[in-house]
Amino acid sequence: MAARILVDRFSFQYGPDLPSALAEVSLDVPPGSCCALLGPTGAGKTTLLHALVGILGRHHPGSLHSGSICIGKRTFTPLPRDILFPEVGLVLQDPYVQLSGVRDTVYDEVLFTMENLGTAAENAETRIVKLLRELGIDHLAFRQPSTLSGGETQRLALATMLIAAPEVLLLDEPTSALDTAVIGRLRQIIKSLQGRTTVVVTDTHIEFPLALADQIVVLHQGRVLFSGSPRDFILRIEDFENVLPLHGWREVLDGLARSSMGRPHAADLLGKALAEP
Numbered sequence: 001m002a003a004r005i006l007v008d009r010f011s012f013q014y015g016p017d018l019p020s021a022l023a024e025v026s027l028d029v030p031p032g033s034c035c036a037l038l039g040p041t042g043a044g045k046t047t048l049l050h051a052l053v054g055i056l057g058r059h060h061p062g063s064l065h066s067g068s069i070c071i072g073k074r075t076f077t078p079l080p081r082d083i084l085f086p087e088v089g090l091v092l093q094d095p096y097v098q099l100s101g102v103r104d105t106v107y108d109e110v111l112f113t114m115e116n117l118g119t120a121a122e123n124a125e126t127r128i129v130k131l132l133r134e135l136g137i138d139h140l141a142f143r144q145p146s147t148l149s150g151g152e153t154q155r156l157a158l159a160t161m162l163i164a165a166p167e168v169l170l171l172d173e174p175t176s177a178l179d180t181a182v183i184g185r186l187r188q189i190i191k192s193l194q195g196r197t198t199v200v201v202t203d204t205h206i207e208f209p210l211a212l213a214d215q216i217v218v219l220h221q222g223r224v225l226f227s228g229s230p231r232d233f234i235l236r237i238e239d240f241e242n243v244l245p246l247h248g249w250r251e252v253l254d255g256l257a258r259s260s261m262g263r264p265h266a267a268d269l270l271g272k273a274l275a276e277p
Contacts, residue, residue, distance in 0.1 A: 002032035002198045003072030003087070003167040005052065010067035010078060012047060014060060021047040023222045024067070029215065031072075032195040036209030037202045038244055039219035045202040046093065048219070049170045052200070053090040054080035072167060084168075086117055089161035091154070093172040098157040099145050106132070106148070106156055107141040113160045131159050134192075136185050150177035158186075169193065171201040175208050187212055205245060210234075218243060 007027040013020050022044045029035040037045045050056045051069060057079045065078045071088060074080075092098050103109045110128045114120040132138040135155045140148065145156060154177050161169060171190075175183050190199055190212050203209050209216060209230075216233040218226040220243045226233060237246065 001167060002196055004031045005029040006070040008068045013064040020222050025224055029198055031198055033214040034199040034212055035215040036213035037217050037219060040243060043219040044222040045219055046172055049172055051079050053088045053170060054083040057081040058083055086164035086166055088168040089164055089166035090170040091158050091161055095154040095157035104144055105142045106145060109145050110159050110163050113163050117164060131163055135159055151182050168198045173202055
């Protein structure tokens with residue numbers, strides 16, 4: 001069951017002599033929806049994901065923090081102290097560090113997650129093969145994980161999270177190592193989770209998030225500059241030209257509006273926004 005994410009005035013510093021990584025951040029992500037966190041490197045996107053999954057509370061005991069985080073029915077003041085997997089799954093920006101290193105095949109790497117959760121006896125082979133097929137890596141089932149390309153490794157890391165059926169799925173820059181065809185497949189996978197899993201995805205660009213997100217949040221220097229619908233983001237997009245790489249953004253939006261890969265009614269939504277002065 002998808003879980004609501006509610007972040008209330010959350011602030012975080014890695015140390016007392018360091019600047020705030022996040023400052024008074026508030027966020028409300030309805031269950032089963034997709035939220036995109038946009039912003040440049042250093043904006044605080046990854047820090048926020050690490051707070052949600054429990055990495056910050058677990059690995060930075062000397063940090064300073066305030067506010068609260070609520071995931072489903074669990075409230076943390078100010079943040080989780082333990083890793084929340086499998087309720088919350090995180091696919092790291094560097095997927096290589098996410099693999100166990102103790103399994104010899106792609107199939108066994110996914111099975112390793114099920115074994116750790118005690119679910120390996122529940123139709124493991126059927127579930128794993130189906131998931132690998134959906135991710136387009138079923139032909140790699142018996143390859144060694146260390147021989148995979150960057151994009152293939154990223155999809156394997158995603159498989160190790162999805163097999164756990166998390167209530168919340170966090171994706172940190174998931175398209176950075178993927179080609180156009182695989183990005184399209186990933187988009188469809190995220191859309192298929194709608195209603196069943198709450199998804200938060202980070203990106204420095206706008207194409208991928210605009211094609212699937214219900215909510216856009218722009219972070220800069222640890223603060224929320226904008227939070228709203230994709231349409232409202234588009235109407236204010238010129239406000240973020242110093243924060244996001246928006247060169248040629250009209251062409252990007254026009255192309256997305258004409259693309260069959262866009263969200264339902266994307267053509268109407270984007271066409272109207274582009275037509276306005």
